[in-house]
Each structure stands twice: as structure tokens, then as C-alpha cells.
Amino acid sequence: MSGFDENLLDEADETVRVRFVVNGRKVACEVAPRETLVDCLRNELELTGTHAGCEMGACGACLVQLDGRAVHSCLMYAVQADGARIDTIDGLSESGVIADLQAEFHRRNALQCGFCTPGMLVNANELLSQVAEPSREEIRDALSGNYCRCTGYEAIVDAIDAVAKARNEGGSAT
Amino acid sequence: MKARAFSYFRAATIEQALDAHALVGDDARFIAGGQSLVPALSLRLQAPRLLIDITHIGELRGVRREGGFLRIGALTRHCEMLSEPLIAEFAPLLQAAAPFVAHPAIRNRGTFGGSVALADPASEFPAMTLALDAEIEIAGPSGSRRIKADDFFIDLFETALQPGELITAIYVPLFKADQRFAFDEMARRRGDYALVGCGMLATCAGDRINDIRISFFSVGNTPTRVKGAEATLIGSSLNSERIAAAQAALEGDLAPPENDEVPPAMRLHLARVLLGRLLGRLGESA
Numbered sequence: 001m002s003g004f005d006e007n008l009l010d011e012a013d014e015t016v017r018v019r020f021v022v023n024g025r026k027v028a029c030e031v032a033p034r035e036t037l038v039d040c041l042r043n044e045l046e047l048t049g050t051h052a053g054c055e056m057g058a059c060g061a062c063l064v065q066l067d068g069r070a071v072h073s074c075l076m077y078a079v080q081a082d083g084a085r086i087d088t089i090d091g092l093s094e095s096g097v098i099a100d101l102q103a104e105f106h107r108r109n110a111l112q113c114g115f116c117t118p119g120m121l122v123n124a125n126e127l128l129s130q131v132a133e134p135s136r137e138e139i140r141d142a143l144s145g146n147y148c149r150c151t152g153y154e155a156i157v158d159a160i161d162a163v164a165k166a167r168n169e170g171g172s173a174t
Numbered sequence: 175m176k177a178r179a180f181s182y183f184r185a186a187t188i189e190q191a192l193d194a195h196a197l198v199g200d201d202a203r204f205i206a207g208g209q210s211l212v213p214a215l216s217l218r219l220q221a222p223r224l225l226i227d228i229t230h231i232g233e234l235r236g237v238r239r240e241g242g243f244l245r246i247g248a249l250t251r252h253c254e255m256l257s258e259p260l261i262a263e264f265a266p267l268l269q270a271a272a273p274f275v276a277h278p279a280i281r282n283r284g285t286f287g288g289s290v291a292l293a294d295p296a297s298e299f300p301a302m303t304l305a306l307d308a309e310i311e312i313a314g315p316s317g318s319r320r321i322k323a324d325d326f327f328i329d330l331f332e333t334a335l336q337p338g339e340l341i342t343a344i345y346v347p348l349f350k351a352d353q354r355f356a357f358d359e360m361a362r363r364r365g366d367y368a369l370v371g372c373g374m375l376a377t378c379a380g381d382r383i384n385d386i387r388i389s390f391f392s393v394g395n396t397p398t399r400v401k402g403a404e405a406t407l408i409g410s411s412l413n414s415e416r417i418a419a420a421q422a423a424l425e426g427d428l429a430p431p432e433n434d435e436v437p438p439a440m441r442l443h444l445a446r447v448l449l450g451r452l453l454g455r456l457g458e459s460a
Contacts, residue, residue: 145277
């Protein structure tokens with residue numbers, strides 16, 4: 001790895017090449033350093049499942065998995081993710097790993113406009129991967145950084161709670 | 175809003191990071207977790223020409239025992255405060271504070287060193303370095319130094335860090351068998367900034383408090399130790415009379431600023447209530 005080259009300062013608006021593994025696929029794209037990961041995913045890679053809401057880490061609509069952990073894709077630049085593994089709601093949906101969560105959200109009307117849902121699902125997926133059967137209080141705590149302006153959260157908590165219990169019993173929630 | 179255009183440099187070593195900063199000066203910013211810096215850039219509160227990414231510097235990682243201290247690498251993420259066994263054993267106050275730091279996804283990225291460097295007066299960890307009598311290790315153009323947390327926080331978002339300097343680790347004295355701790359905060363919404371928060375570490379002989387350090391956050395321009403309240407408790411056993419004396423002493427220790435949302439008198443009141451609760455818990459944890 002070479003040291004810092006001052007010429008870099010004259011190239012602030014020029015794009016740089018980044019590579020990551022997105023939803024299991026190796027991709028490379030050209031981004032300006034100031035382009036956030038969410039903008040890169042949506043605009044360059046056309047993965048529009050991830051939503052850009054507040055763009056300051058408050059609403060949780062932009063959550064993706066970075067090297068297996070849920071992070072705000074609006075709170076990092078794509079260049080920072082160079083070399084990382086990223087899983088978006090698009091990939092999590094296609095692979096079927098959250099199919100039970102999605103079905104339960106649908107069944108219990110845990111969404112209305114759906115804007116917050118990708119972030120809710122990424123977060124719920126992370127919670128259930130860490131805590132086998134979270135209490136309702138733990139679910140609420142985990143969702144504290146995800147805003148939903150339609151549902152009032154109750155149905156979302158219900159859905160996650162039901163999936164956690166069903167997974168532990170080895171069946172499906174519905 | 176979007177950040178102003180900047181250049182990006184990923185440093186592999188502390189030396190590379192310091193060199194890059196030295197060349198560019200005030201227009202450069204170190205970025206680690208970026209959970210406070212990225213929003214500041216998006217809002218254009220700051221507009222650096224160069225971001226120096228320090229997250230790939232191995233020397234800034236890791237938690238290990240070193241002498242009588244736990245050395246917590248600056249890049250230790252908030253979520254690791256919850257999962258790292260050494261933190262649970264030797265710095266349990268930090269583990270107790272961690273669930274209150276923002277939300278889970280922020281904790282997956284945000285770093286301990288970054289939180290201390292920013293010195294947000296409403297943040298949990300900077301205040302806890304005071305309660306723990308921690309030392310902050312700093313690398314800079316003129317070499318490395320260690321400074322007590324007591325001497326680190328100077329004013330609003332102002333610390334002893336000089337331009338171009340970087341926190342490399344935080345040293346926390348190892349938690350001992352005769353010590354007790356307590357932490358809590360009051361916030362309107364889970365994960366939101368606290369109206370008032372407090373953490374404390376006491377060294378006890380039976381019921382008697384031989385030493386105690388109490389630190390508040392969200393009470394002024396900096397995280398604040400309440401030395402008057404501490405003095406009323408040291409050398410005494412924890413009873414309701416002493417607790418009331420410590421609560422009364424807060425009036426001299428704290429001077430919350432004028433604020434439309436939370437008037438100073440209300441904040442002081444909440445601080446007294448919180449102090450009473452935590453001292454009560456400290457007594458029960460004997």
C-alpha cells in the first residue's frame with residue numbers, strides 16, 4: 001500500500017473504481033468519493049429495494065448488511081465499502097432467507113405504504129440472527145432506529161415475534 | 175443534502191494517516207465509523223477536501239489487558255462493547271452504557287475512539303471515560319502521548335486533541351472485586367439523546383465508599399464530573415441522608431445551559447432524581 005499522494009486533492013470530483021460483492025455477485029463501479037453507498041446501490045447498481053429516507057441515519061429505511069451486520073447505507077460512502085460484502089433487501093428477498101418474515105409482515109398488515117419495510121426486514125433479520133427468541137421489549141428496542149409513519153409498529157412487532165417463535169418451533173409462522 | 179466533493183484516502187498505517195493529514199492540514203478529516211461525521215458532511219456543517227479513512231489500520235483495533243489497564247483500540251465498535259468478554263469482565267460500566275448509544279445499526283459502525291474524539295456532551299462514552307478515570311492515547315506529528323480523561327474534555331466539541339492528532343486507544347483501569355458501578359439515562363425516545371445521563375464507579379469496603387467517580391452527560395458543554403457530590407459520599411456509608419446530601423450538592427456541580435426544550439431547573443431536577451436512583455442501585459449491588 002502506497003502513501004498519500006497530494007495529486008489526489010485535485011481529483012475530488014473524479015470517480016474512483018470500487019469493487020464489492022453485492023448479493024453474492026462481484027461487481028465493480030465508478031463512484032465519486034462523496035457518493036453514499038445507498039446512492040451507489042440505487043443509481044449505479046439499480047438495486048432500488050434499499051430506500052433513501054432521511055439520509056442522516058435517523059429513519060432506518062436504508063439499512064443493508066455490510067459484512068453480515070446491519071448498517072445505514074446513507075451513513076457511509078461507497079468508497080468506504082470497497083472490498084466489502086453487501087447484502088441488500090433485493091438479495092435477501094431473492095435468496096428466500098427472509099421469506100417467512102415477509103409473509104408474516106404481509107399477513108399481519110405490518111406495512112402500509114411500504115417505504116420503511118426494507119429497513120424493517122433487514123433489522124428484523126439481524127435481530128433474529130442474534131437473539132433466538134427476543135421479548136417484545138427487545139424487538140421494540142431493536143426497531144428504535146426504524147421509523148414507520150403508517151402502522152404504529154404494533155403489527156410489525158407482532159410479525160417479528162411470530163416468526164421468532166415459529167423458527168424456534170421449526171415451522172412457519174403462518 | 176449531499177456532501178461537498180472531497181477526495182478519499184484509505185490509510186494502511188497510523189503513519190500514513192498522520193502524514194496525509196500533515197500535508198493537507200485543516201482541510202483534512204479522519205473518518206472511522208463516520209456515524210456523526212457523515213451527517214455533518216451531508217448537512218455541510220463541515221466541508222473537508224480530504225477524508226482519511228483510518229478503519230483499515232490494524233494497530234487501532236483490538237481489546238487486550240496491558241498492566242493494570244484494559245487497552246481498548248480506538249476502532250472498537252460500540253456493538254463490540256456488548257459482545258467482547260474482556261469488556262464485560264474488566265470494564266462493565268462501558269458494557270452497561272453501550273445499549274443506550276443510538277440504535278443497533280449505528281452501534282455496528284460507530285467506534286469508541288470516534289465517540290471520544292468527537293466529545294459530544296450528550297454522548298455516553300466520553301462521560302464514561304471520566305467516571306472510569308481512563309487515559310486516552312494519542313498519536314500525532316510530534317509523537318505519541320497519553321492524557322487523563324479529566325484533562326481531555328475542554329469545551330463544546332473541543333478536546334485536548336491538536337490538529338492532525340488521532341486517538342489510538344483508550345486505557346481503562348481494570349475493574350476490581352471491591353468496585354461497583356451503575357449507569358442509566360433519561361430520554362424521551364429509546365436511542366435518542368438523553369435529557370440527562372449518568373454513570374458512576376465506586377470503590378467500597380463493605381458499605382463504606384472509599385472512592386467514587388460520578389460523571390454526567392447532557393448537562394452542559396462537556397461531559398461533567400460532579401466532584402461536590404462525590405466528596406459528600408467519600409468516606410461514608412451509602413444511606414438516605416448521604417444520598418440526599420449528594421443530590422443537594424449537584425446544584426454547585428452542574429450549571430445546565432438555557433435551552434428552550436429543557437429549562438436548566440428541569441435538567442437539574444432530573445439529574446438529582448437520576449443520581450438518587452443510581453446511588454440506590456449502587457447500595458443494592460453490594
